[in-house]
Amino acid sequence: MTEISLNSETSTRNRLSQWLFNPFMFVAGLPALSAGLAIILISGFFCWLGSTHFDGVLDVHTGLAAQWWIFPAEGLIDWILLAIPLFFFGLIISKSSFRLIDVFGTQALARWPYLITAVVMLPSANLKVGNFVFARLAQTTPVVAVNLADIFIFAVAMLLGILMAVWMVVLMYRAYSVSCNVKGTKAIATFIIALIGTEIISKVIILPLINRVI
Amino acid sequence: MKILPTTCPACNEQLKVKSLICENCSTEIQGSYDLPPLGQLSIDDQLFLLDFIKTSGSLKDMAGILKLSYPTVRNRLDEIIERIKLTGNAGKNNMEKNL
DSSP states (O other): OHHHHHHHHHHHHHHHHHHHHOGGGTOOHHHHHHHHHHHHHHHHHHHHHHTEEOOSSSOOEEOOOOOTTHHHHHHHHHHHHHHHHHHHHHHHHOSSOOOHHHHHHHHHHTTTHHHHHHHHTOSHHHHHHHHHHHHHHTTSOOSSOOOHHHHHHHHHHHHHHHHHHHHHHHHHHHHHHHHHTOOHHHHHHHHHHHHHHHHHHHHHHHHHHHHHHO | OOOOOOBOTTTOOBOOEEEEEOTTTOOEEEEEEOOOGGGGSOHHHHHHHHHHHHTTTOHHHHHHHHTOOHHHHHHHHHHHHHHHHHHHHHHHHHHHHHO
16 A cells, blocks of 8 residues: 555656656647747746846846837747757657657747746846846946845846756757657757757847847 | 566566467477567557557557657657567568568
8 A cells, every 4th residue: 555655656756747847748739839839928928027038049138128029029039949950950860750840839838937037037126136236347336226135036036047047948958859759969969059059040130139129 | 367478577588488388179389489579579568559559550549548749659659660670670580481
């Protein structure tokens, strides 16, 4: 009896861990694409509220107000730009046949930790402390004063932001691995190349877009 | 129904058939025979293939039954195909020799 309940507990824990770090075992294709697109759009809404920009595949910056549509557009650009090279790398290194909708769907869903980041970045304390630190680094007089609560909120937001970024990268790799059936050194190497390349390209595309609209 | 073991519980090597018996006349044949290629797969893989055949080879239906995503099921099938290619080639050659 004890053994059975222990096994069941382990199995529940495994399943929870799979849902957290490899949900693509259970969700892919159209459901993943629909959920992923919804998450990107909702994240865009929160980003608009907090003036938070995902101005690169992994980048998060705050404090620059812009037109509302810029924010979801950034998320969509980040998603498409990474999914395209991963699809082509999959075609090159995978021995299996795979579907385009699985690659794009799982990559969209893999961006869900950034929904949490968008919410975490909402408090104005983040912007205040950010501006304060920037002013100190630039050796100018800070415009606003910050208190201990602001610093605490900022520290929590930074910590969570880093954790969410790491989690998202793990999910992006898992999404690539499951949807294209690739594993090992080749899979990791091509993923890193795609991620770095896309990070650069996304900056090149998104920054001029923001500058043109503001 | 007893489950036919395919690998040795002590060293995990592939098991062979040593004896076959006719339940009607009790004739017993002894020798050393390879299991057929599909019989060499693990029970999990054999059950997976049975489900695959029952769903007329529909990976979408399989994904629904197993509550897994389509690519996960397809990847599992690809792994089994690889195993059959590795273990099955020798068995197929033996079968062709005997025909």
